[in-house]
Amino acid sequence: MTYTASRNQRELRSRAETQLERLKLPSDPELTDIVRQVALASGKRIDVEPVGDKDWENITGLVLLTSDSAKILVRKSDPRWYQFHTVLHELSHVAFGHTGCATLPVLHPGQQHVRAGQTVLARGIVTPDFEADLDFSDSGLVMEAEAEKLSQMLSRLVLRPRHGRDEAVFG
Numbered sequence: 001m002t003y004t005a006s007r008n009q010r011e012l013r014s015r016a017e018t019q020l021e022r023l024k025l026p027s028d029p030e031l032t033d034i035v036r037q038v039a040l041a042s043g044k045r046i047d048v049e050p051v052g053d054k055d056w057e058n059i060t061g062l063v064l065l066t067s068d069s070a071k072i073l074v075r076k077s078d079p080r081w082y083q084f085h086t087v088l089h090e091l092s093h094v095a096f097g098h099t100g101c102a103t104l105p106v107l108h109p110g111q112q113h114v115r116a117g118q119t120v121l122a123r124g125i126v127t128p129d130f131e132a133d134l135d136f137s138d139s140g141l142v143m144e145a146e147a148e149k150l151s152q153m154l155s156r157l158v159l160r161p162r163h164g165r166d167e168a169v170f171g
């Protein structure tokens with residue numbers, strides 16, 4: 001599958017929905033189900049690894065890609081819920097088949113993790129406000145927006161209330 005970036009908001013949403021369907025997640029999925037299904041759909045081995053944060057001032061996660069693997073690095077010091085969202089975001093890049101990242105500076109600390117044949121997608125602290133005015137001519141930004149959209153859909157599945165009656169307590 002060769003990747004081309006979405007051209008507008010509608011296409012972006014429908015592509016994220018298509019990716020979600022393609023994953024064929026079980027009902028009430030856990031994060032491990034999502035990792036497994038993304039690995040199946042993408043044909044890549046997936047590892048998630050928390051790393052130290054000395055050099056990670058502006059970056060909270062990244063994924064190292066090869067043709068048959070994806071290693072997702074998340075910042076150890078971030079709160080668990082944020083690491084969780086970062087993993088979903090990076091998994092979404094993998095599901096979409098995104099490659100390369102024009103926004104990663106050449107001397108980025110993430111580079112020390114990179115080996116020959118890998119490309120990097122990095123998650124910065126500043127996420128573009130993709131719902132508002134995304135520049136669809138910038139494929140790097142569009143990739144970020146696509147990953148963010150799919151990861152929101154995924155986190156809604158994982159975080160939705162498991163017990164309807166518990167929820168009723170809150171009115």
Ligand SMILES: [Zn+2]
Nearest residue numbers: 122123144147
């Ligand atoms: Zn990203």
